[in-house]
Amino acid sequence: MKKRRYQSLVGLALVASLVNPTPWLGQSSLFESTKVLAAEEETPPEDEILPDANQLKAIIDFTKLNDELEGLIDSNPEEAGYLVEDEQAKVDRWKVYLAQTADGKAQAARWDALVARLNGGGSTPTPTPNPDPVVTTRTETIAITTIYTADANLEANKQVETFAGVAGVKTYTTRDGVEDAGVVTVAMQPRQVTVGTKSTVVTESIPAPKDIEELDAKLEAGARVLKKGAVPGTKTTTTSYTLNTATGVAVANAPVETIVEGTAAIYLVGTKTTNVPVVTTEEVVETQVVAFETIREDDPNLEVGKEVVETEGVNGERTIVYTVTKTDGVETARTVKSDSITTPATAKVIKVGTKPVHVPVVTIEEVVETQVVPFETIREDDPNLEVGKEVVETEGANGERTIVYTVTKTDGVETARTVKSDSITTPATAKVIKVGTKPVRVPVVTTEEVVETQVVPFETIREDDPNLEVGKEVVETEGANGERTIVYTVTKTDGVETARTVKSDSITTPATAKVIKVGTKPVHVPVVTTEEVVETQVVAFETIREDDPNLEVGKEVVETEGVNGERTIVYTVTKTDGVETARTVKSDSITTPATAKVIKVGTKPVHVPVVTTEEVVETQVVAFETIREDDPNLEVGKEVVETEGVNGERTIVYTVTKTDGVETARTVKSDSITTLATAKVIKVGAKKIPLIEDENQKVENQSKDKMANEKRLPETGEKISILANIGWIFMAGLFTFIQNKKKKE
Structure with missing residues (x-):
């Protein structure tokens, strides 16, 4: 009976709210409660959680129920008792469902306090079910x-x-x-x-055996000439290592010694008593190849891209007769007696096709390309070398990488290139530098003067001779090398040379130029020319890796970019009739030193990030659709809203990953429409209006349109939402009222 009376009162209240919605519209807290709850508790304690969308709705309903109970306790305690009796089971479920939310616990405590107040303050409130286990x-x-x-x-x-x-x-x-x-x-x-x-290898020098002397009857008495130099022996100690995988320490094994005995120096000791030289002369004939010339001739009957050798080239022969002077069997002079072309060269004739063709000539060839593989530099401690000293034990040698390309050419023009093979043909040899770790003792420093003589090569002057045939040369004046004397001040530390400076440098014997007469008289002989050709080569830069304690392990930063250097080689090229026949190196120098590439290698321990995950709930509005339907009973130009549109709600649950408290990833765990949108239906007038109407009818229609527009609610998203909620409440209350009325009848 009490429950029926309570339901009747609720139904009447709902009908009253529909008739006069102004008081309900003024209660903005009913529509803003979700926003308030979210703002009140941004960061819950560790034993609490933020409510999701469904929990927020339950909290709002719980709050409304508490407000209603509190109002009935003051105005109608009897109805308040009926309310507690009817809703206690629902409240118990809410207490369990909202046990881990701050607002849920607050509303549960408020309910218990109101029930105790209704019971006179002395009775025991309804027990709250135990919450879920604390995890x-x-x-x-x-x-x-x-x-x-x-x-x-x-x-x-x-x-x-x-x-x-x-x-x-x-x-x-x-x-x-x-x-x-x-x-x-x-x-x-x-x-x-x-x-x-x-393995570490230590090599020690062993003194060579005592010198050996051999008598030489061709050498003047008292003379002692080195025939073969002494070679010191070596003692090599090799120590291998075995890794202890548990400790990471390489343990040295027993050293292995290898001894190579040295060889003694051999000196020739003269026993000859006379010093009269024996001078003889003889003729020496030398033949040289005269390279044949290659002639390329156009052939209009041969297709473009084709070549046919019409005449094979044959090298000629050049004969040079020298008059050789020997003193005591040793050559001391050589002059050209004759120089002639004994067999002329036959030119190679190649027919080159010039006949146009409409079919492209496709050729495939292999192109070999070599690249430099820079060597590594290894620095090893040497306990036998003093601190501060470094000795290059093994010079580094760059390796070579060979890449073979398959090149496709169409009409002689490259159209495709693929790598056929790529391999290291010559491995690089590491440069090993011994770094001294032996404590430095006080060295004994001495200085002395050392005299060194050097040969000053004579200059060769070539002078044209119109009376001498082209291709012939006659030495008019033999060249004689001069002598240069250099006096050095040599500083020795512990008997080892550590410094050398030039005290004096002078030409003691000037060189005598060699004068060669060069024939310019025209003959049917090849034209020989010389020219200098300069060639530059790339000097690969070295890569140095340095530890950086400020950079994390696993990271590398290029501090200085490597720049290749340049090496310049000057060749003296000899050409015969324009074809190169000889090439000698005139000079070879590093014109631009390479700049080493410096890479910083991180050694700073890596910070292990703290990764956490949490769920974030986001709600979005689902806009309602507007449907316009023709109405044959409504006049043209008029529109009537049959059904107000109501926005729906979409709930998205994200799984958010944070690293060290900063969000690094977000994935969608669930995405669903929690509240469907209700379409807005507008009836559009399709009934034709009579063309003639009197003034009274016109005024009446205008008055009706004005009244209809004044009664129509504003079409805003907020008002539509409120009216939709009121309509729902009205229908629920009306249904309850009718049911109760039927039961009474």
């Missing part, structure tokens, strides 16, 4: 282990970190104070370290 989690870092791998090409006990490793994470879950055994949520990735086990 907490904690994480534990799994320390990074290290895997050591031996590298026979790396200096002993030198470590190179190839991978920094990633710490693992083990998560423990506690339910009602009981912690489980834990689950590995992030697998640990071990650190990878390469440890050098390269």
